[in-house]
Amino acid sequence: MNEIRTILATDCGSTTTKAILIEQVEGEYRLIVRGEAPTTVEAPFEDVTRGVINAITEVEELTKRVFLDGDEVIIPPRDGNGVDAYISTSSAGGGLQMMVAGVVKNMTAESATRAALGAGAIVMDVIASNDGRLAHEKIDLIRKLRPDMILLSGGTDGGSEQAIELAELIKAANPKPRLGSGYNLPIIYGGNARLQDIIRDTLEGISALSIVDNLRPVLERENLNPARDKIHDLFMEHVMQQAPGYSKLMAMTRTADKQVPIMPTPGAVGLIMQAIAEEEQINVVGVDIGGATTDIFSVFDGTFNRTVSANLGMSYSVANVLAEAGLSNILRWVRSDIEEEDLRNRIGNKMIRPTTIPQTREELMVEQAIAREALRLAFIQHREFAVELKGVQQERTISDAFEQSESGRSLVKMLELDLLVGSGGVLSHAPRRVEAAHMLVDAFLPEGFTRLAVDSIFMMPQLGVLTELHRQAATEVFRKDCLIHLGTCIAPRGILRSGTALKISGKLGDGTDFNHEIGTNELQLFKLPEEPAIELIFEPARSLDLGAGKGKPVKRAISGECVVGLIVDTRGRPFQFTRETRDRQSLLNKWDICE
Amino acid sequence: MATSFTPGLRVAKNIIVRKERRLPLLGEVLVKSGDTVKADQVVAETKLPGRIFPVNVANALNVTPPELKEAMFKGIGDQVEEGEVLASIKSFFGLFRSEAKAPIHGTIESISFITGQVIVQAPPVPVQVKAFVDGRVIQVFSNEGVEVETNGSYIQGILGLGGETLGPIMMGVEAPNEVLTPDKLTPAMKGAVVIGGSLLRLDTVRRARELGINALVTGGFHDGDVKQLLGYDLGVAITGSEDIGLTLILTEGFGCIDMADRTFELLKSLEGRFASVNGATQIRAGVIRPEIIVTRDGEELQVETVHTGELTEGQTVRVIRNPYFGRIGKVTGLPPELTLIPTGAAVRILEVEFTDGERVSLPRTNIELILE
Numbered sequence: 001m002n003e004i005r006t007i008l009a010t011d012c013g014s015t016t017t018k019a020i021l022i023e024q025v026e027g028e029y030r031l032i033v034r035g036e037a038p039t040t041v042e043a044p045f046e047d048v049t050r051g052v053i054n055a056i057t058e059v060e061e062l063t064k065r066v067f068l069d070g071d072e073v074i075i076p077p078r079d080g081n082g083v084d085a086y087i088s089t090s091s092a093g094g095g096l097q098m099m100v101a102g103v104v105k106n107m108t109a110e111s112a113t114r115a116a117l118g119a120g121a122i123v124m125d126v127i128a129s130n131d132g133r134l135a136h137e138k139i140d141l142i143r144k145l146r147p148d149m150i151l152l153s154g155g156t157d158g159g160s161e162q163a164i165e166l167a168e169l170i171k172a173a174n175p176k177p178r179l180g181s182g183y184n185l186p187i188i189y190g191g192n193a194r195l196q197d198i199i200r201d202t203l204e205g206i207s208a209l210s211i212v213d214n215l216r217p218v219l220e221r222e223n224l225n226p227a228r229d230k231i232h233d234l235f236m237e238h239v240m241q242q243a244p245g246y247s248k249l250m251a252m253t254r255t256a257d258k259q260v261p262i263m264p265t266p267g268a269v270g271l272i273m274q275a276i277a278e279e280e281q282i283n284v285v286g287v288d289i290g291g292a293t294t295d296i297f298s299v300f301d302g303t304f305n306r307t308v309s310a311n312l313g314m315s316y317s318v319a320n321v322l323a324e325a326g327l328s329n330i331l332r333w334v335r336s337d338i339e340e341e342d343l344r345n346r347i348g349n350k351m352i353r354p355t356t357i358p359q360t361r362e363e364l365m366v367e368q369a370i371a372r373e374a375l376r377l378a379f380i381q382h383r384e385f386a387v388e389l390k391g392v393q394q395e396r397t398i399s400d401a402f403e404q405s406e407s408g409r410s411l412v413k414m415l416e417l418d419l420l421v422g423s424g425g426v427l428s429h430a431p432r433r434v435e436a437a438h439m440l441v442d443a444f445l446p447e448g449f450t451r452l453a454v455d456s457i458f459m460m461p462q463l464g465v466l467t468e469l470h471r472q473a474a475t476e477v478f479r480k481d482c483l484i485h486l487g488t489c490i491a492p493r494g495i496l497r498s499g500t501a502l503k504i505s506g507k508l509g510d511g512t513d514f515n516h517e518i519g520t521n522e523l524q525l526f527k528l529p530e531e532p533a534i535e536l537i538f539e540p541a542r543s544l545d546l547g548a549g550k551g552k553p554v555k556r557a558i559s560g561e562c563v564v565g566l567i568v569d570t571r572g573r574p575f576q577f578t579r580e581t582r583d584r585q586s587l588l589n590k591w592d593i594c595e
Numbered sequence: 596m597a598t599s600f601t602p603g604l605r606v607a608k609n610i611i612v613r614k615e616r617r618l619p620l621l622g623e624v625l626v627k628s629g630d631t632v633k634a635d636q637v638v639a640e641t642k643l644p645g646r647i648f649p650v651n652v653a654n655a656l657n658v659t660p661p662e663l664k665e666a667m668f669k670g671i672g673d674q675v676e677e678g679e680v681l682a683s684i685k686s687f688f689g690l691f692r693s694e695a696k697a698p699i700h701g702t703i704e705s706i707s708f709i710t711g712q713v714i715v716q717a718p719p720v721p722v723q724v725k726a727f728v729d730g731r732v733i734q735v736f737s738n739e740g741v742e743v744e745t746n747g748s749y750i751q752g753i754l755g756l757g758g759e760t761l762g763p764i765m766m767g768v769e770a771p772n773e774v775l776t777p778d779k780l781t782p783a784m785k786g787a788v789v790i791g792g793s794l795l796r797l798d799t800v801r802r803a804r805e806l807g808i809n810a811l812v813t814g815g816f817h818d819g820d821v822k823q824l825l826g827y828d829l830g831v832a833i834t835g836s837e838d839i840g841l842t843l844i845l846t847e848g849f850g851c852i853d854m855a856d857r858t859f860e861l862l863k864s865l866e867g868r869f870a871s872v873n874g875a876t877q878i879r880a881g882v883i884r885p886e887i888i889v890t891r892d893g894e895e896l897q898v899e900t901v902h903t904g905e906l907t908e909g910q911t912v913r914v915i916r917n918p919y920f921g922r923i924g925k926v927t928g929l930p931p932e933l934t935l936i937p938t939g940a941a942v943r944i945l946e947v948e949f950t951d952g953e954r955v956s957l958p959r960t961n962i963e964l965i966l967e
Contacts, residue, residue: 135647135648135649136646136647136648136649139646139647139649140646161710164707164709164710165710165712168649168705168707168710168712168714169649171705172647172649172704172705172714172716173647174644198709292831311830311831316831316832316878317830317831319818319828319829319830319831319832320828320830320831322828323827323828323829323830324830340819341817341818341819342850344817344818344819344849345817345818345848345849345850346849346917347818348818348821348829348848348849349848349849349850349915349916349920350916351829351831351832351878352753352754352832352848352849352878353753353848353915353916353963354878355960356915356916356958356960356961357916357940357942357958357960357961358916358938359916359917359918359936359937359938359957359958359961360917360918360937360938361937361938363916363917363918363938364938364939429940431938431939431940432939
């Protein structure tokens, strides 16, 4: 294989196509430039490659180099023009929309949902034998939703045979794909292996059926990769082929030696999150808050989970944030007196004119209040989903009998979270980086020691697909050009009514003392000198825990190489703050680390 | 890029309007290319497959699925009445009889000897598609529907509730800044499309329903009233199937906002004419806007300017975000460099002079073009 030095990568979003140029400079891969153009999957263009060409043309203009020969990307480079690889991700046209079916709602159906989400899909609905809906209601739903693909699971190997009933329901519904009518709907079966022949007999005539290994062969173990890989293959073979211009785009994404498959955008972001967690051996939570949806990714102790909150977003779905969070939860973050009717109308107008941006400080405050609630709700959904496998029998000792823990505990352990990464317009493009940090802390309520970062220009999707082609290039660019380190948040777990919540002591590199006592119910920002590791001792009050146990001091090296600083949050975990909280406005003023 | 494109809503006096009228499933097209059609004329029809009711007959009879072969009275394709016996079996030395009955009137769709499930399908539901506008069929999509063309006025709204309806246009107010209150509605407006101004409230919608008015058109409407009307928050702007007793179209947005002069004047000039109105809206990729179409056959067509997508000095724009929401002005400058706005963000801006002479700078994303 030729050495890859220059890479062009695009991400075709629902509204904008973003192109980045990555190049090896003095032995390191770096981002050179970024261009963008409106996505062109809709009329009058109906060809995604138009937007791609326009975005690449902007990269050409900015670099004063040539990457295109007509509508073709020049690969490999010749005479100083062209690139070694062109790759792409896509979520245009609504991304990959799937329906998932399984026998038991919180066992096989949940595993199937995890497989679909991990592959980058939006899960439109989950059908389970025990979901409480009547059979004809399920059939109506399958007919109405028109997914791009169905993933059917159910039963451990040699176990329950109810997946056949689900297959019969799907057959009776005879579902049609969302895009195009000239092909059969792809269905993947990943359930009880003993039923494969019966499932084939039932579904082969009405669908493009694929059979993969059982995604829950035994209750104690998931085997999601065969289903995920099949989803990616079918996404390329069936769904993408139907979208306008994608067959052309699929031919364009390649190196000199091979084709490189297009990946669904969230699937690509998941890959980069996993890569970074693996390389640094850390626990990571990442969020991408978009106009229509919010994606959350987590890797805890090597286990990856992704959720999509399909109707939590900052433009198309902004009114839904109001509907789900409630007006008073949004208003609790707003410092000025806004009439409820006025706020409702403002949010409604953002929904119907989604491309507008706030022009005044007050409008920005409202927008960031909504973002806090969208992120908070999406994270709640994620924590409920990212759990240990349910239905697993556990061996209990006598001590466990006193600690009645059930199977299905959340894998998201806030005290063990090392890095929280935010991306999406409202975070990546916040006028000041400290505002992004403030939103992340208020929405995610990190505990213990958590590093905060944002994606500088939202290039995680392109870097994700790049990990499949050239992992070194992807991780180098991710660290140097994509991640902007905001700082570290220190937040003890527990509630303290009054007194000193936390003492910090240590010395900075120049010998100056760094000694602070922080009272309860504070949010404070400390600027740090630009040193890679400042050794500090953190001593929480007796009822508070920083990860070492209640009242136990913790010695930590904190990085000063960040754009915001050290954020100390002693507002308590759980955080109790409502619109009715006494002195709400003055508390908000006190907590304002952005001024 | 030096260009910026924010297409506004279309408000055209007399242009060629084409509407695709498609069935949800394949069916029969009842007209042919070149036919003249009326708005309420059925142009295509089909039958939607009936609802499906599975019955686990093996469970009901307490037999194994393979034993169903002996017990079934009916076969695939047979018609059954509601309550009719599908299968039965004698038990306990023939003393007792277990029966499984059809849950609905319909046809046996399938019998599974693996799961014991019998699927009964209700009779098909007829679905018709009407022409929606007075016009001429210019294209037939075989077994799917037609494309109807007409010359007429075409007005897009920003958001609608409720689906398609028809009726004559009647003015409910005198000026675009006037509120349409319930007392301005009269029994003579029954079946009409009534035009309001800057606002109407829930009491006006209720009164309009009582009077049998088919559609209301207004500049603004409060979001809180939408919630009251629907009984839930409108989470995403995908509408058209709401059952609110009439069709409601907002031309400007949420709040009290004067209807744009051009929209108001055009609607006023159409008073008494027959309009086709559709509230269906989808603000996502592939935007669908609510619309009002009035056929004006035989009148002179307006020459439509094809918009290149470029924003240039001298164009008329409307601000679509606070603090200048709804104001109209002309573009006086398009500085190419990023400019700091009061939020602290550096963005591309444009300079606008409002009709009263005031000049302001705005983010380019916060305006929409008024297409002349």
